[in-house]
Amino acid sequence: MTDVKQKSEAHPELLDTADKLHSAAIHLLRRLRVRDRESGIGPAQLSALSVLVFGGAKSLGELADAEQVRPPTMSRIVSGLERVGLIKRHATDDGRRVRLEATAKGTKILWEGRRRRVESLAKALESLSAQEQQQLSEFTALLQQVLRKL
Amino acid sequence: MTDVKQKSEAHPELLDTADKLHSAAIHLLRRLRVRDRESGIGPAQLSALSVLVFGGAKSLGELADAEQVRPPTMSRIVSGLERVGLIKRHATDDGRRVRLEATAKGTKILWEGRRRRVESLAKALESLSAQEQQQLSEFTALLQQVLRKL
DNA sequence: AGACTTTGTTAGCATAGCTAACTATATTCT
DNA sequence: AGAATATAGTTAGCTATGCTAACAAAGTCT
Numbered sequence: 001m002t003d004v005k006q007k008s009e010a011h012p013e014l015l016d017t018a019d020k021l022h023s024a025a026i027h028l029l030r031r032l033r034v035r036d037r038e039s040g041i042g043p044a045q046l047s048a049l050s051v052l053v054f055g056g057a058k059s060l061g062e063l064a065d066a067e068q069v070r071p072p073t074m075s076r077i078v079s080g081l082e083r084v085g086l087i088k089r090h091a092t093d094d095g096r097r098v099r100l101e102a103t104a105k106g107t108k109i110l111w112e113g114r115r116r117r118v119e120s121l122a123k124a125l126e127s128l129s130a131q132e133q134q135q136l137s138e139f140t141a142l143l144q145q146v147l148r149k150l
Numbered sequence: 151m152t153d154v155k156q157k158s159e160a161h162p163e164l165l166d167t168a169d170k171l172h173s174a175a176i177h178l179l180r181r182l183r184v185r186d187r188e189s190g191i192g193p194a195q196l197s198a199l200s201v202l203v204f205g206g207a208k209s210l211g212e213l214a215d216a217e218q219v220r221p222p223t224m225s226r227i228v229s230g231l232e233r234v235g236l237i238k239r240h241a242t243d244d245g246r247r248v249r250l251e252a253t254a255k256g257t258k259i260l261w262e263g264r265r266r267r268v269e270s271l272a273k274a275l276e277s278l279s280a281q282e283q284q285q286l287s288e289f290t291a292l293l294q295q296v297l298r299k300l
Numbered sequence: 301a302g303a304c305t306t307t308g309t310t311a312g313c314a315t316a317g318c319t320a321a322c323t324a325t326a327t328t329c330t
Numbered sequence: 331a332g333a334a335t336a337t338a339g340t341t342a343g344c345t346a347t348g349c350t351a352a353c354a355a356a357g358t359c360t
Binding site: 192193194195219220222223226227230244245246247 | 346349350351355356357
């Protein structure tokens with residue numbers, strides 16, 4: 001008899017942590033979003049481009065899966081990226097599939113955006129003590145572990 | 151002579167932590183977003199409603215600030231929430247201002263959504279050891295501290 | 301009273317999400 | 331081989347969310 005209420009009650013502290021984590025993630029991204037607008041490219045396009053730059057060439061379906069978005073949505077995101085020359089569509093053996101690849105320009109733009117975003121976050125982290133910085137580093141690793149289970 | 155490149159280079163470890171944190175936040179929200187769709191209410195509306203439920207009644211401008219969004223954008227979000235009866239507009243002394251308040255229905259819906267979202271996150275956290283859970287709890291507190299400086 | 305300020309709305313544009321329906325190419329089954 | 335089926339993307343059309351510009355209404359100040 002360790003725990004009676006098993007029906008998706010979880011432990012109160014866990015719910016509390018989960019709630020704070022969720023809220024923190026929302027506010028974190030909302031702040032950083034401002035910096036992203038400097039690139040003149042929308043958030044969905046930026047995120048999709050990032051997958052191609054860091055994860056290599058993908059088909060449209062794979063990219064849609066990676067971004068947790070439906071194919072028609074990704075189709076339009078990709079059209080936008082192609083229109084401004086940040087990615088290229090290539091034909092493949094399978095005539096139905098396309099191979100999407102970031103261009104040099106796309107890679108460059110992405111790195112610049114990433115730099116801006118991450119730098120403003122890193123600047124906020126600077127105000128923490130060395131020990132806290134170390135903790136934070138360990139905890140982001142822990143967080144990534146959690147995410148894989150989500 | 152501790153550091154030569156001072157021009158927004160920051161420390162490499164900080165950039166790395168910042169980058170991981172950013173990526174983690176993106177993926178965290180993307181997963182949870184799926185659960186939010188069950189409520190049949192958009193993310194911006196949900197977030198604005200949340201501010202009213204947890205933060206109490208606000209004027210449109212205050213709400214826009216809290217959500218880091220321009221007044222016209224918030225005006226429309228609020229219209230949507232009002233149309234489906236989740237919030238109410240009240241007149242104030244100052245004839246220009248409105249007082250926005252969540253209705254009982256709005257409060258109920260928000261809590262249900264929050265429960266779904268947070269529970270799925272809490273479920274993922276359950277797989278961590280007790281010590282890791284404790285670390286994560288401290289981590290979120292630290293994170294909130296960082297966010298206030300952003 | 302008249303000018304400025306503050307608050308919110310309306311109009312119009314772009315991005316991003318969805319489903320439904322369609323096209324084109326591959327694959328499978330008889 | 332040829333028909334049926336499956337898979338990959340696109341197009342069309344809806345809603346929601348972001349923005350700026352322009353406006354209307356209410357307060358404030360001189």
